[in-house]
Amino acid sequence: MTQDGRAVMVLDKPLVCQVCGNDRFLQREIKMQTTGLTFFDLDFLNESADGVVCDRCGYVHMFAARVHEWQ
Structure with missing residues (x-):
């Protein structure tokens, strides 16, 4: 990956x-998928997490709570 990371x-x-x-x-x-909402085709109601993607290897770190801060 060659994008500018933070x-x-x-x-x-x-x-x-x-x-x-x-x-x-x-x-x-x-998007955080749940079986119930997906079953009823209501995926748009699922909550989101913040994906923090390594700009070198692409590994995704996920944060559901706002405990992180972008610099």
């Missing part, structure tokens, strides 16, 4: 990729 702080600590150790990430919204 640093992310999680609970006042710098986030480092769990796979490659990189410290630059891209932001992506991720």
Whole structure:
């Protein structure tokens, strides 16, 4: 991946990729699917998580709560 990533702080600590150790990430919204809403074709009602994607290896770190801050 060759896009310009940003640093992310999680609970006042710098986030480092769990796979490659990189410290630059891209932001992506991720829909959290639930069986019940999907069964009734109501996926649009599912909540979203913030996907923090490593700009080196592409590993996705997901945060459902807002404990992270983009730098």
